[in-house]
Amino acid sequence: MSGKIYQAKHLVKYYECDTTKKMTLPMLVNIMVHTSGEQSHLLGVSDEVVNERGLSWIILQYEMKFNRMPEFAEEITITTQAISYNKLFCYREFKVYGADGKECATAMTTFALIDTEKRKMSRIPDDLVEPYEAPFDKKLVRTPKPEKVGEDASSTEYRVRFLDIDRNQHVNNSKYFEWAIDALEYDFLIQYEFDAVNIKFEKEVHYGNMISSEFSRTELEDGKVLTAHRIRTDETVNCELSVVWRKR
Amino acid sequence: MSGKIYQAKHLVKYYECDTTKKMTLPMLVNIMVHTSGEQSHLLGVSDEVVNERGLSWIILQYEMKFNRMPEFAEEITITTQAISYNKLFCYREFKVYGADGKECATAMTTFALIDTEKRKMSRIPDDLVEPYEAPFDKKLVRTPKPEKVGEDASSTEYRVRFLDIDRNQHVNNSKYFEWAIDALEYDFLIQYEFDAVNIKFEKEVHYGNMISSEFSRTELEDGKVLTAHRIRTDETVNCELSVVWRKR
Numbered sequence A, B: 001m002s003g004k005i006y007q008a009k010h011l012v013k014y015y016e017c018d019t020t021k022k023m024t025l026p027m028l029v030n031i032m033v034h035t036s037g038e039q040s041h042l043l044g045v046s047d048e049v050v051n052e053r054g055l056s057w058i059i060l061q062y063e064m065k066f067n068r069m070p071e072f073a074e075e076i077t078i079t080t081q082a083i084s085y086n087k088l089f090c091y092r093e094f095k096v097y098g099a100d101g102k103e104c105a106t107a108m109t110t111f112a113l114i115d116t117e118k119r120k121m122s123r124i125p126d127d128l129v130e131p132y133e134a135p136f137d138k139k140l141v142r143t144p145k146p147e148k149v150g151e152d153a154s155s156t157e158y159r160v161r162f163l164d165i166d167r168n169q170h171v172n173n174s175k176y177f178e179w180a181i182d183a184l185e186y187d188f189l190i191q192y193e194f195d196a197v198n199i200k201f202e203k204e205v206h207y208g209n210m211i212s213s214e215f216s217r218t219e220l221e222d223g224k225v226l227t228a229h230r231i232r233t234d235e236t237v238n239c240e241l242s243v244v245w246r247k248r
Helices: A025-042 A047-052 A126-132 A174-182 A186-191 B025-042 B047-052 B126-132 B174-182 B186-191
Strands: A005-011 A055-066 A075-085 A090-097 A103-115 A120-122 A154-159 A192-201 A210-219 A225-233 A236-247 B005-011 B055-066 B075-085 B090-097 B103-115 B120-122 B154-159 B192-201 B210-219 B225-233 B236-247
Touching: A005 A025, A025 A047, A025 A075, A025 A090, A025 A103, A025 A174, A047 A055, A075 A126, A154 A174, A174 A192, A174 A210, A174 A225, A174 A236, A186 A192, B005 B025, B025 B047, B025 B075, B025 B090, B025 B103, B025 B174, B047 B055, B075 B126, B154 B174, B174 B192, B174 B210, B174 B225, B174 B236, B186 B192
Parallel strands: none
Antiparallel strands: A005 A075, A055 A103, A055 A192, A075 A090, A090 A103, A103 A120, A154 A210, A192 A236, A210 A225, A225 A236, B005 B075, B055 B103, B055 B192, B075 B090, B090 B103, B103 B120, B154 B210, B192 B236, B210 B225, B225 B236
């Protein structure tokens, strides 16, 4: 038994696509999070309601699998569903369907609440999650960690920009994906596509920070490639992610 | 007499807003261009049709005026209309209306066609613009130039990223706005809002280019501020823009 399913449609626009004419991962993630925001709003537990309680949702992890990326001008359908929650975490699933009705991508995500004053995780109040109708299950879900960056990592520097910060006054989650992807070579990015992505957020970056986007690469079976990424500010690890790529 | 008006609605999403909870200029520009793309598609002269002729639309200039920026979760209406064309240029107007029905912003834009092989401007074939029903007027429109950057310019460096390139295989127009805006200080950006923007594109930047975003600042009457910007790669000026700001 899981929670209510909410569903929305989205037309993929030219500026949401990269040079391969496919939707970018940052934009897909933005649309997914927007869709869950719409569900929350309709259920009377919008971000504003949560913020008034001195709390704010953060996303700790995305585990994503891809059949294919949506294309320019395609009308996709995004579904979202709260799966379960415990004292500290909510688990939420997203599915993205193409215009052909087939599954393009899925994401399992881990949400948590932080106390906006103390910047610490907060116990989840029942009344903020009951509207989603997902069951309480006190057992924590063990989610797989992203692969670790190897010794031979390359590094590229990025500065956190004004427009990286969204209306939640945080650096938008999707920017971490952008820093990771951009560190890879152009030729690689047009030859390979996402098979799976696992991203875990450790510590927020802030406006003006210089971040290092490091990665290492491993060849897998079947011509697949694994890239392991780490986003760092000085000695602090802000985010780790790993991507399995397959030939386009 | 001008051309057919096309109109579309758009819901402003959280990731389209900056930390002030207002829509960002790059996102507003993206939505405007998307809207004119929809009109072209409906009139049978989509980008694909133009591309098959070995041609591609480029935007040379935007002159924009702002009453206010759209807000998070606001449903805005965008109208677009071809105003007139001559041998080399098409003039197109955009208007953005808020949920209250009042005008938020207007933009007058200059489009041109380039031969995608030769990368040179091409004479506009009548059959590609007739569907818009705008009149031919052989006289070139004299558009005001952006203000020039002063001697005391500050400069910030940006590298052109993989995701800056959109499905048209060009650096997305909106990125030039981002480089210009980001060079300004955080405190300035949260205290001032757009009154008017004039941007003129001179020469494309490309993937991997290091660009300098320069600006100088002048105090105007009524507490308004003028910032003049120049986007450069080495000695080449790629884009000039000027912004009049007013206190929020």
